[in-house]
Amino acid sequence: MPPTSPSSSVQAARQNLAERLREIRLDAGITKREVAARCGWSEAKSGRIENARTAPSDEDVRRWCHACGAAGLAPDLIAANRAADSLYVQWRRLQRTGLKQLQDSHRPLFERTTHFKVYCSNVVPGFLQTPGYATALLRSIATFRNLPDDVEAAVAARIDRSRIIHEGRARFAILIEEAVLRYRLGDFSVMASQLGALLSAMDLPAVSLGIIPAAAQRTMWAVESFTVFDDIRVDHEPLSASVKITAPDEVGVYLKAFLALQQHAVYGAEARALVAKAIGELS
Numbered sequence: 001m002p003p004t005s006p007s008s009s010v011q012a013a014r015q016n017l018a019e020r021l022r023e024i025r026l027d028a029g030i031t032k033r034e035v036a037a038r039c040g041w042s043e044a045k046s047g048r049i050e051n052a053r054t055a056p057s058d059e060d061v062r063r064w065c066h067a068c069g070a071a072g073l074a075p076d077l078i079a080a081n082r083a084a085d086s087l088y089v090q091w092r093r094l095q096r097t098g099l100k101q102l103q104d105s106h107r108p109l110f111e112r113t114t115h116f117k118v119y120c121s122n123v124v125p126g127f128l129q130t131p132g133y134a135t136a137l138l139r140s141i142a143t144f145r146n147l148p149d150d151v152e153a154a155v156a157a158r159i160d161r162s163r164i165i166h167e168g169r170a171r172f173a174i175l176i177e178e179a180v181l182r183y184r185l186g187d188f189s190v191m192a193s194q195l196g197a198l199l200s201a202m203d204l205p206a207v208s209l210g211i212i213p214a215a216a217q218r219t220m221w222a223v224e225s226f227t228v229f230d231d232i233r234v235d236h237e238p239l240s241a242s243v244k245i246t247a248p249d250e251v252g253v254y255l256k257a258f259l260a261l262q263q264h265a266v267y268g269a270e271a272r273a274l275v276a277k278a279i280g281e282l283s
Helices: 008-028 032-039 043-050 058-067 071-087 091-095 099-105 107-112 131-144 151-161 188-201 248-262 268-280
Strands: 088-090 115-120 171-177 207-212 226-229 233-236 241-245
Touching (some): 008 058, 008 071, 032 043, 032 058, 058 071, 091 099, 099 131, 099 151, 115 248, 131 151, 131 188, 171 248, 188 207, 226 248, 233 248, 241 248
Parallel strands (some): 171 207
Antiparallel strands (some): 115 226, 226 233, 233 241
């Protein structure tokens, strides 16, 4: 199943780096104590680095490689170390200047992706959100996280970014849980408009929109929302952080999950019936 901890990808990257540093030490034929002495720190620190309990700084990596006679390996390992840092980024850091910048920051990734796989268990996917729904959602996020109020600009950026779904150059396989149709974000008119937009999206040539019925007999449980970009990157968004996953084995887990969830979805007339039922239940 997809990782339950938002830091799982980071830990995997840290573990890979730690194992590489250990291999370099063993190839040099020296002990952790000798590495510590040459680097000017405690043996305990060497142990923590090798066991991935302490994330090394760039300077730590540089000293380790130099101590082991492998200074030439330092640049690549430092790059790997920095890549691990970028995998897990707290929302507060991403959103500290407001929500618009976050919307804009994803535009290059969206523009170069040709095949999206999107699973949402909690909200309507951003690609399909109406301005009213996006406003209600982003305002609730800004309020919850005490962010600068640039919701209007952020909504405009999100809607503009979502135009790619109408351009026809990319394909979108989208799955949502039926419960998403009933989570109220906004008043009656906002929800009615949003549900109507989902019906319209089903007619888009580039979009395959499936809905997983609440009554479906499942072999794959509902998980947190995620997006797969060209089968090589996953963005996973738990409450506290944004997690970027690029390790092929972990991406493969999400692809497997998406395929399993897809087996439970209904499409076409059956999906339309679920949306129409949700519209009928609005009051």
